[in-house]
Amino acid sequence: MIKKSYPLLLILLFIGTSVFGKRMYVGPKENYKSITSALEAAKNADSIFVLKGIYQEKNIIMDKSVALIGINYPILDGQGLYEILSIKAPNVTVSGFEIIRCGISSIRDMAAIKVYDTHHVKIINNHIKKAFFGIYLQYSKNCQIQNNVITAKGITEQESGNGIHCWNSSYLQIINNKISGHRDGIYFEFVTHSKIVKNHSFKNMRYGLHFMFSNNDTYEGNRFTENGAGVAVMFSNHVNMFHNYFEKSWGDAAYGILLKEIAEGKIMYNHFSSNTMGVYMEGATNIQMKHNLFEKNGWALKVQASCQNITIEENNFLANTFDVSTNGTLFLSNFQHNYWDKYDGYDLDKNHLGDIPYRPISLFSVILEKNPTTLIMFRSFIAVLLDKTEKNLPSLTPEQLKDEHPRMKPIKWI
Amino acid sequence: MYKIIKHIMADILRNKVILSYTLLLAIASFSIFALEDTSSKGILSMLNVLLMVVPLFSLIFSTIYIYNSSEFIELLLSQPIPRKTIWRSLYFGLSIAMSLAFFLGSGIWILVFQADYLGFMLLLIGLLLTLGFSSIAFLTALLAKDKAKGIGISIFSWLFFAIIYDGIILFLLFQFSDYPIEKLMIFISFLNPIDLARILLLMQLDVSALMGYTGAIFKDFFGTQMGIIISYLCLIMWILVPFKISENIFAKKDL
Numbered sequence: 001m002i003k004k005s006y007p008l009l010l011i012l013l014f015i016g017t018s019v020f021g022k023r024m025y026v027g028p029k030e031n032y033k034s035i036t037s038a039l040e041a042a043k044n045a046d047s048i049f050v051l052k053g054i055y056q057e058k059n060i061i062m063d064k065s066v067a068l069i070g071i072n073y074p075i076l077d078g079q080g081l082y083e084i085l086s087i088k089a090p091n092v093t094v095s096g097f098e099i100i101r102c103g104i105s106s107i108r109d110m111a112a113i114k115v116y117d118t119h120h121v122k123i124i125n126n127h128i129k130k131a132f133f134g135i136y137l138q139y140s141k142n143c144q145i146q147n148n149v150i151t152a153k154g155i156t157e158q159e160s161g162n163g164i165h166c167w168n169s170s171y172l173q174i175i176n177n178k179i180s181g182h183r184d185g186i187y188f189e190f191v192t193h194s195k196i197v198k199n200h201s202f203k204n205m206r207y208g209l210h211f212m213f214s215n216n217d218t219y220e221g222n223r224f225t226e227n228g229a230g231v232a233v234m235f236s237n238h239v240n241m242f243h244n245y246f247e248k249s250w251g252d253a254a255y256g257i258l259l260k261e262i263a264e265g266k267i268m269y270n271h272f273s274s275n276t277m278g279v280y281m282e283g284a285t286n287i288q289m290k291h292n293l294f295e296k297n298g299w300a301l302k303v304q305a306s307c308q309n310i311t312i313e314e315n316n317f318l319a320n321t322f323d324v325s326t327n328g329t330l331f332l333s334n335f336q337h338n339y340w341d342k343y344d345g346y347d348l349d350k351n352h353l354g355d356i357p358y359r360p361i362s363l364f365s366v367i368l369e370k371n372p373t374t375l376i377m378f379r380s381f382i383a384v385l386l387d388k389t390e391k392n393l394p395s396l397t398p399e400q401l402k403d404e405h406p407r408m409k410p411i412k413w414i
Numbered sequence: 415m416y417k418i419i420k421h422i423m424a425d426i427l428r429n430k431v432i433l434s435y436t437l438l439l440a441i442a443s444f445s446i447f448a449l450e451d452t453s454s455k456g457i458l459s460m461l462n463v464l465l466m467v468v469p470l471f472s473l474i475f476s477t478i479y480i481y482n483s484s485e486f487i488e489l490l491l492s493q494p495i496p497r498k499t500i501w502r503s504l505y506f507g508l509s510i511a512m513s514l515a516f517f518l519g520s521g522i523w524i525l526v527f528q529a530d531y532l533g534f535m536l537l538l539i540g541l542l543l544t545l546g547f548s549s550i551a552f553l554t555a556l557l558a559k560d561k562a563k564g565i566g567i568s569i570f571s572w573l574f575f576a577i578i579y580d581g582i583i584l585f586l587l588f589q590f591s592d593y594p595i596e597k598l599m600i601f602i603s604f605l606n607p608i609d610l611a612r613i614l615l616l617m618q619l620d621v622s623a624l625m626g627y628t629g630a631i632f633k634d635f636f637g638t639q640m641g642i643i644i645s646y647l648c649l650i651m652w653i654l655v656p657f658k659i660s661e662n663i664f665a666k667k668d669l
Binding site: 252298374376383 | 458461462465580581583587591595596599603612615620621622623
């Protein structure tokens with residue numbers, strides 16, 4: 001990843017330095033011994049190069065539009081007490097640092113890098129370790145957070161912050177970061193028109209990615225593995241979720257995606273593998289789910305009765321313990337042309353669509369919803385018998401919940 | 415003892431019923447693995463064969479065999495051989511032949527199509543169930559002198575373990591759904607070899623679903639090394655205990 005970023009660094013060097021401002025060097029043997037002193041002397045559009053070393057400078061406040069560039073990953077140490085970098089000016093670039101031991105406070109949200117009320121900030125190629133909050137943005141616009149590695153060893157949800165925390169911001173780009181061990185990997189609250197692309201968020205305590213009140217955002221090509229839950233999208237609308245990979249969200253309240261009070265979302269080309277629950281929806285409206293792959297999940301989909309107008313079409317459901325589950329008898333959503341590996345219908349007219357409907361809810365999953373302990377009876381002869389009876393004479397499962405013409409073969413998409 | 419075992423094995427392996435059982439298992443297993451489009455579906459169908467057909471056949475074939483060889487047993491009793499030796503050789507001869515039939519019928523296909531931990535587990539559980547239900551048959555065959563009655567008892571015991579027991583548990587689960595009975599359920603499942611086998615395989619097949627809250631309690635037990643060892647020991651107990659009881663009865667029985 002470091003290799004990949006060389007061209008980018010070079011570009012930054014040219015744009016940031018030779019064209020606009022002068023270059024300054026910070027290091028044990030250079031003119032400036034500390035970053036703070038270099039910042040004091042700097043003017044807008046200057047570049048400050050920091051050589052390898054350990055810098056313990058309490059809180060560094062960046063209030064000028066400069067580029068702060070680390071060479072060979074100099075270490076900024078917050079000694080477990082301070083917020084390390086506070087960015088308060090627009091057009092700031094921070095890249096190539098190892099930032100460790102930021103302070104922990106339950107009153108102030110201390111972060112390794114915090115961006116205050118500004119715009120066009122770039123935070124690139126940094127390694128942030130043992131931070132409370134990793135990167136924190138508030139009231140910021142057009143910022144770019146790219147290729148950072150953010151790791152923490154949080155013990156409890158209360159004692160750890162989020163990897164990338166964005167609050168009241170817009171037009172952000174969060175690309176190719178690796179985040180682990182935080183409370184939420186990436187947290188969005190009141191963030192709009194932003195993109196989250198190709199990040200890997202894993203082993204976070206709560207969610208890999210968390211949306212609250214954030215509209216018109218897209219996340220794409222991310223991997224979420226072994227988080228408390230993969231992604232939680234709450235109280236938001238127009239969120240697009242494409243090409244993501246959700247894996248091993250295991251636990252009682254563990255989901256690949258948790259949708260709560262969502263409208264107008266699109267969930268496409270995602271891959272859900274080995275989660276306790278693939279997608280859980282509550283109070284969702286107008287959601288389109290297409291071309292997703294659900295594989296080896298405990299429950300592929302849990303659609304609560306409070307959802308309406310969910311279109312679930314052309315998805316593949318393979319080797320899930322239960323395909324669909326719901327909590328009521330009313331179901332206002334629509335299944336169309338999905339492939340279900342449990343379907344045992346036929347296709348007489350050879351149009352690759354089954355001629356009889358598939359009912360993805362088994363009686364046993366309804367029973368399980370009412371009495372979870374019955375899980376121990378799963379796959380017993382009596383459970384199979386109940387399911388077969390229900391399939392022929394549906395009485396307890398929602399009548400409308402069916403795929404009229406399921407696919408006979410798995411759907412292939414590009 | 416070995417002579418008797420050898421004789422009985424040779425006798426059973428020549429039996430047309432056991433040959434057709436082997437053939438049936440072979441055809442069923444092959445078609446299950448070859449025709450299902452995903453191997454996980456194949457495993458599930460295999461599970462049904464394992465939990466239904468294997469116990470049923472083991473029970474009924476063993477029971478009938480004991481009744482049919484009553485004259486042979488009487489002949490052996492007239493020889494200077496201890497009763498327990500006769501009974502044991504009868505069991506070993508029968509169970510080795512049955513296990514062989516299961517291995518040749520299903521085992522080979524399992525190993526061909528699913529040569530991993532899960533496949534190995536299917537094979538082992540199949541063998542343990544074969545042995546366990548043969549041993550239950552040895553007990554039921556001694557309970558009644560009349561052949562028809564004996565077969566009736568063994569069919570009923572299959573019905574009980576395969577269906578009725580689960581029905582009762584499901585009923586109780588709903589009756590006591592307000593109480594924390596998860597731990598009790600673990601104990602109850604030990605009382606039925608078919609359930610025990612099913613749960614052991616469930617832990618492998620549906621691991622994601624079992625990570626939920628209630629599932630986690632079962633997973634914490636059956637998913638741990640200790641739990642798995644205890645479960646297998648318990649399956650072995652289901653072989654030893656009924657056989658030991660039947661042996662004691664046979665030793666004292668007035669034939």
